[in-house]
Amino acid sequence: MASASSQPVVFNKNITIQCVSNGVTDKRKIRFKVEFQTGNSQDEFVLKLTNDDESLFYFQLHLNEAEFKNLQDDQQLVVNFNTFHQYFIDHLNLCIRDQDNNIIPLQGSLFQLQLVTFNDNNRYLNVLEISSSKHHKLLSLPVTTATEHQIKQHLLEQTQSLRDQLRTLQQLTNIQQLPEEHENPIENEPPVVPPIQAPTTTTNNNDDQELRR
Numbered sequence: 001m002a003s004a005s006s007q008p009v010v011f012n013k014n015i016t017i018q019c020v021s022n023g024v025t026d027k028r029k030i031r032f033k034v035e036f037q038t039g040n041s042q043d044e045f046v047l048k049l050t051n052d053d054e055s056l057f058y059f060q061l062h063l064n065e066a067e068f069k070n071l072q073d074d075q076q077l078v079v080n081f082n083t084f085h086q087y088f089i090d091h092l093n094l095c096i097r098d099q100d101n102n103i104i105p106l107q108g109s110l111f112q113l114q115l116v117t118f119n120d121n122n123r124y125l126n127v128l129e130i131s132s133s134k135h136h137k138l139l140s141l142p143v144t145t146a147t148e149h150q151i152k153q154h155l156l157e158q159t160q161s162l163r164d165q166l167r168t169l170q171q172l173t174n175i176q177q178l179p180e181e182h183e184n185p186i187e188n189e190p191p192v193v194p195p196i197q198a199p200t201t202t203t204n205n206n207d208d209q210e211l212r213r
Contacts, residue, residue, distance in 0.1 A: 009033050011089045014052070016099040017113035030057075030115070032092060036085040045085050049115070049125070049143060055155055058146040059115075059123060075140065091127050091138065104132055115143075 011034035019028050028051065035046040042064050051057035063071065068081045079087040094111040104110050114126040127139040146154070 009035055010085060011092065013092070013096065015092065015096055015113060017095075017115055019115045019117075021117040022119075029053075030113075034085055034089055034092075043081070045081070045088075047088075047125075047141065047143070048146075050154065055158060056151060058151050058154055059143040060146050060150070061125075061141050061143045071141075077139075088127075088139070095127070104130055106132060 011032060014029050014031050016027055016029050018025050031048075031050045031052060033046075033048040033050070035044075035048075037044040037046055045061075045063040045068065047061040049057075049059040063084075065081045068084060071077065072079075072081075077084075091111060092113075095113045098110050098112065101110060109129045109131040112128045112130065114128055115123060116126060117123050123143050125141045125143050126137050129136045129138050
């Protein structure tokens with residue numbers, strides 16, 4: 001169920017994850033946005049998965065409290081609905097910590113994210129905990145493709161973001177050029193040529209006296 005309210009994003013980061021489809025696994029950098037919306041008649045957990053390099057890559061999950069209860073019962077989650085978003089963010093940060101590490105530690109665990117696409121196009125985002133003794137799926141969240149309207153809105157937001165970045169870069173460029181123009185104004189003025197003076201002759205007094213004689 002999609003929400004119409006606009007709430008601040010409580011998590012917004014790129015994370016390298018494993019994408020699995022048709023038996024093929026590849027690593028991709030996916031942007032995770034997490035919201036906990038409280039402005040409607042019922043609270044809602046919202047997850048959005050996008051790719052900064054692929055405008056049409058957009059998957060999402062909306063969970064109200066009743067839907068979360070079903071997920072909680074199915075996966076035996078020990079966290080309640082109001083703190084689930086923070087629980088999820090904590091595990092995202094663990095996955096960020098381990099995203100460039102493929103070596104399973106002798107002690108402790110390795111955390112990874114996995115987006116699995118099945119033949120029927122159902123997709124699940126899995127949070128995995130891997131240790132030397134177990135390979136445990138901590139969480140499995142069903143995600144769906146965003147609607148056409150949501151994708152168009154996403155494209156508009158991306159375009160506006162690029163425009164803002166270009167505007168900021170242009171402003172920084174202009175600011176950097178100002179000191180070069182005003183730091184040494186004398187260098188920009190034409191050189192001053194001193195006036196040419198006529199040569200002066202010095203008359204020797206002894207010569208004058210000889211002439212008078």
